Amino acid sequence: MKDLAIHILFLVTFGLLPACGLPAVIGPKPSGTILFRDDFSNPSSGWDRRWDSSNVTDYQGGGYRILVGEAHGVLWSNPGQRFGDVRIEVDATKIAGPDDNNFGVICRYQDSKDFYFLLLSSDGYVGIGKVARGAETLISGERMVKSGAVRLGQAINHIRADCFASQFVLYANGSRVAAAQDSGLVQGDTGLMAGTYDTPGADILFRNFVVSSP
8 A cells, every 4th residue: 555645746747727717617418428529639738738837738749648747746737617416537648757656536626725536546456535725634544545447557547437426436448446426516527646755756647538427
């Protein structure tokens, strides 16, 4: 098991969208209805595009890239949407950097201090957490736990996250790997996220982002 390095979450964060700037929430639809999708072929589709000396959040290589160049850092980006209950799916590949990392999706994003995150790591750990009023809590357990369903290293992982009512379920490559309950936030934006621990340089490429009704 390992601790989740989100305690300096706001040190190197791009792409913060205030809740007041988001579209009206999309109401309930039949299960499986596509609410939003992005293959990242259009660099004007709404995601953050920033580079600095060590960090990147941008469209690249037929996907969306997040490079975290700081130790114990986290970056994320949001497409500027608003939903209630959702199922989020995306393919993620570590293209460089340490296996000791974390990456995944965000749901019910209000602002930089209030959202949920569902994460894997390239060394096989999983976890679900929440940021509330700027304080991070892992809500799926005390620490991220090992899962044999996660493909290690630079393999592609298909991530699915169900955020339904007070239930949060994380899947890796079709297998349920973590679950949690929380009733704090009921709607908001989605997003992508990646982070590092002691070693900087986690470089994650996301493809085929789909949001649907759970």
